[in-house]
Every structure is written in structure tokens, then in C-alpha cells.
Amino acid sequence: MSLRVEVRSLTVAGQPLMAGLAIEVPPGAVHTLMGPSGCGKSSLLAVVCGTAPEAVRFEGSIHLDGERVDGLPTRRRGIGILFQDDLLFAHMTVRENLLFAVPAGPRAGREAAVRQALGEVELDGYESADPATLSGGQRARVALARALLARPRALLLDEPFARLDAALRGRMRELVFGTLRAHGVPALLVTHDLQDVADGGRVTRLGER
């Protein structure tokens, strides 16, 4: 799967944020967006997944594997998003949080997908854990597993490592980038930390307002 985002113009409440931008993300690659606070990074992600508020006006196009998706409602784009707040449901176990994301299908297959995803993020055996009892890094890994279980065609990462301590951040980066590569899922990553740039990944620097 590849992602192409072309921004002819992006305005928020009538103020221009960016123009003349083209981003091409090959399968499994992570493209980093950097820039000062307020330059429109989060607004651009919201436009790509189709959740931007009325005040955000976008002219341009978004393609997934050549299919134009910017006219589609969010749920039909198949683009996942991972935030720094993991947004796990507190009243559900890890397994229930993950099952929630698995597309409809036979029960056994969905359960197997959950077990496999937990293995991929090195959390075998954590099915019945309560998210509140997990460390920040473990919660971040559950959130990654959940994002991938929905089988997204592309993933948007909005400062997903910001809350993790330095040692864990390195491991989470490897895990996230490795998993995206393995699944061939292209990603856009917003960060303020140059160390978050994936090896060989491209960077777009957005300007001041």
C-alpha cells in the first residue's frame, strides 16, 4: 500500500497554513512531518483521515495505492491513527480492547488475530490484563496492536512516543517502524524529536504561520 498526499492549499479559519506540498510514502515507509507549534501538522493528519473540523479547508488530493480517497467518509478510507494518549478503553481488558478493532468475522479467527497481534508487540499472555495495571510502554504497545488489527491501509502517528521515557522510546520506534515495514503499511509521523525520524525515511519541514 502506498500513500500520496498533495496539498494545493490548507487553511484554518481563513488563515493559510500550507500550500504546494506533495508527499509520497511507499509501502512500509514512515514519512516524518516536523515544524513549529501551530504550523498545521495535526490539521494535516486530520485532513488525511477525514476528521478535520469545519474550520479546516483543504484543496488537494489523497490517494491510497492510486485510489483517490479524500472524497470518502473517514470509515471508508481505512486510515488508522495513533496518538500520544493511547485512548484504550479503561473498563475493558486488553483482549476486549483489541477485539473491538478486529473486523467482523468468525469468532475463532478474531481471537487468533488478537493473540497474534499481542505476540507481535511482545505482550503474549496479556489478554486478560486491565489496561490500568500496565506501564506506559505496555499501553503504547497495546495501542499499536489495536491500530494494526483494524488492518489500516495507512497509519497516522501523532507524537506517539512523546510520553515514553528515552530508553523505551527507542524500543517503541523500532517496534512501530518494524511492524509497519512487515505489514507494508505507509505512515505519516508528526514529531518534534529528530530522533524519531525512521532510518532512510523522508522528512517534510512545515513552516511558520
Ligand SMILES: Nc1ncnc2c1ncn2[C@@H]1O[C@H](COP(=O)(O)OP(=O)(O)OP(=O)(O)O)[C@@H](O)[C@H]1O
Ligand atoms: N477548529 C479550529 N478553529 C480555528 N483554528 C484552529 C482550529 N484547529 C486548529 N486551529 C489553529 O490552526 C493552527 C494549526 O493547528 P495544528 O494543531 O494543526 O498545529 P500543529 O502544527 O499540530 O501544532 P502543535 O505542534 O502545537 O500540535 C493553530 O494556529 C491552531 O490554533
